[in-house]
Amino acid sequence: MNGTSIRHKRCDETKPICDTCRRTGRICDGYLDPSSGQRLGGHADRNSPFLTLAPRSLFANEIEAQGFKFFNNATETQLAAALQKHCWTPPFLQLSHQDPAIRHAVIANGIMSRRYQASELSASMDPETNILYQVALQQYGKAVACFRSRLEAVPEGNLGSLETIPACFLLLIMFEFMQGNAAGLIMHLRNTASLKTIFGMSRQAQSFTQLLAFIEMVAAMWLDLDWSHSNASSRLQRLKTCQGSSASHYDLDTLYHDLVNIKNDVMVWRHGVTSARTDTRAHAVSLNSLPAVTRQTIKSQLDTWYQRFITIPTNREDKITARCALLRVNYLGISLAVDAVHQRQLSAQLSRHDSDLSGEVPLDKDFCEIIELTEAVLKAGHSFSRYDGNAGEESLEAAGLLPLFSFRHSFIQPLFYVAQHAPSLTLRQRAIHLLLEKPWREGAWESYVMGSIAKHSLGELQNLEI
Numbered sequence: 460m461n462g463t464s465i466r467h468k469r470c471d472e473t474k475p476i477c478d479t480c481r482r483t484g485r486i487c488d489g490y491l492d493p494s495s496g497q498r499l500g501g502h503a504d505r506n507s508p509f510l511t512l513a514p515r516s517l518f519a520n521e522i523e524a525q526g527f528k529f530f531n532n533a534t535e536t537q538l539a540a541a542l543q544k545h546c547w548t549p550p551f552l553q554l555s556h557q558d559p560a561i562r563h564a565v566i567a568n569g570i571m572s573r574r575y576q577a578s579e580l581s582a583s584m585d586p587e588t589n590i591l592y593q594v595a596l597q598q599y600g601k602a603v604a605c606f607r608s609r610l611e612a613v614p615e616g617n618l619g620s621l622e623t624i625p626a627c628f629l630l631l632i633m634f635e636f637m638q639g640n641a642a643g644l645i646m647h648l649r650n651t652a653s654l655k656t657i658f659g660m661s662r663q664a665q666s667f668t669q670l671l672a673f674i675e676m677v678a679a680m681w682l683d684l685d686w687s688h689s690n691a692s693s694r695l696q697r698l699k700t701c702q703g704s705s706a707s708h709y710d711l712d713t714l715y716h717d718l719v720n721i722k723n724d725v726m727v728w729r730h731g732v733t734s735a736r737t738d739t740r741a742h743a744v745s746l747n748s749l750p751a752v753t754r755q756t757i758k759s760q761l762d763t764w765y766q767r768f769i770t771i772p773t774n775r776e777d778k779i780t781a782r783c784a785l786l787r788v789n790y791l792g793i794s795l796a797v798d799a800v801h802q803r804q805l806s807a808q809l810s811r812h813d814s815d816l817s818g819e820v821p822l823d824k825d826f827c828e829i830i831e832l833t834e835a836v837l838k839a840g841h842s843f844s845r846y847d848g849n850a851g852e853e854s855l856e857a858a859g860l861l862p863l864f865s866f867r868h869s870f871i872q873p874l875f876y877v878a879q880h881a882p883s884l885t886l887r888q889r890a891i892h893l894l895l896e897k898p899w900r901e902g903a904w905e906s907y908v909m910g911s912i913a914k915h916s917l918g919e920l921q922n923l924e925i
Contacts, residue, residue: 530569541864560605564630570595571637625667781841792873826881861903869901878913
C-alpha cells in the first residue's frame with residue numbers, strides 16, 4: 460500500500476471511554492461504554508499485533524457502568540461547582556481504575572447523586588430509582604469490604620496504596636452524607652481521624668485531606684451534627700468557600716460572601732469547642748484540639764459586618780428588600796448559634812458548686828424577627844431560585860442538579876434553627892407552620908422536609924416531658 464499502513468492504537472485505559480481513538484479516528488481495539496455497559500469498537504480481524512491484552516473491563520454489568528457515568532455527569536459536576544474557588548478537581552475517576560474500593564464507592568455515590576436531580580425530591584417513589592438505590596447500597600457494601608482488605612494490607616508495607624486511603628474515606632463519607640445518615644458519617648470520620656497519620660504527605664493526599672474538611676463542614680451544616688460525644692475528627696481547617704472582599708466599598712454581594720465565610724468560621728469554632736478533650740487529672744487541654752478561631756474573633760467579625768450592613772443604602776424594590784431580609788435572618792441565625800455554643804461551653808466549665816451561674820439567655824425577639832422577616836418575604840410572593848449565582852451554581856442549572864455541597868444562604872436554614880431551638884414553644888410551632896404551610900425550595904433546601912423533621916423532633920420532645 461505504497462509503504463503506508465493503518466496504525467492500530469490501543470484504548471487509553473485511564474478513561475472509561477477511549478477519547479483518544481474516537482478523536483483521531485484510528486482503529487480502536489475496543490472500549491466499554493459506561494452508558495450501556497457494552498463493549499464498543501474493536502475489530503476482531505484487525506487487532507494490533509503489538510498489544511495482546513484486551514482493555515480491562517471495569518464493570519460487572521450495565522448498572523455499574525451507569526453508576527460510573529452518573530458520577531462523571533452528576534457528582535463531579537456538583538463538586539466542581541463547590542470547589543471552583545479552590546482550583547482542584549479530585550481525580551476519583553482515575554483512582555477508580557487502580558482500586559476496586561474506590562471504583563465501587565464512585566458507583567455508589569454516582570447513583571446517589573442521580574437521586575438528587577432538581578426534578579426529583581430527595582427520595583423518589585419511582586420503582587426504577589428505588590432499584591438503583593438498592594444497587595447503590597450494594598456497591599457501598601462492596602466498597603467497605605474492599606477498603607477493609609486494603610487497610611489490613613497497609614501495615615505489611617503496601618505503601619503504594621496510601622494515597623488512595625483518604626480518597627476512599629472521603630467517598631464513604633460523601634455517601635453517608637447524601638443518605639442523611641449522621642451515625643454512619645461520624646463512624647467514618649472517627650476512623651479517618653484514627654488513621655490520618657498514614658495518609659502520606661504527597662500533594663494529592665493533602666488535597667484530599669482539605670476536601671475532607673470541606674465535606675465535613677457541609678455535613679455539619681446540613682445534619683446539625685454535635686461532635687462532642689463522637690471525637691470523630693481532629694480540628695477542622697479554616698476554609699474560605701467564598702472570595703473575601705478587600706474593597707473599601709461594600710454592597711450586598713460582598714456582604715453576602717463575607718457572611719458565608721463568617722458562618723464557616725463559626726462551624727470551625729464550634730467543632731473545636733465540642734471536640735476539645737480535657738485531661739481531668741492535669742486539667743489541661745491539648746493545643747491541637749483548641750479552636751482555629753475564637754468566639755471573640757467571630758463576635759468582632761459579626762459586629763463589623765453588621766455596621767457595614769446597616770450603612771448600605773437600599774430602596775423599596777422587592778428584590779432588594781428580600782435580599783436584605785435574607786442577609787439579616789442569616790446574621791441573626793449565626794449570632795444565635797454562636798451564643799448557644801458559648802452557653803454550652805460555660806455550662807461545661809461550671810462546677811457543681813457554681814451550678815447557679817449562667818451566661819446570657821437568648822432573647823425571644825431574635826427568634827421572632829427571623830420568623831417575621833421570612834413571613835413578610837413569603838407574603839410578598841418573592842420567588843426563590845434553585846441556583847444562586849453568588850454561590851457559583853449556574854453550571855448545575857444546565858445539568859438539572861441540586862447544589863448539594865453549597866454554602867449558600869437561605870431563609871429555610873435559620874427558620875429551621877428557630878423551629879428546633881427557640882426557647883418558646885409558641886415560636887417553634889410558628890416556625891414549623893411557616894415551613895409546612897406553603898412549601899418552597901432554596902437550592903437543595905426544601906422547607907417541607909425541614910419542617911417535617913422539626914415537627915417530628917418537637918413531638919418527641921413533648922412526649923419526653925409528659
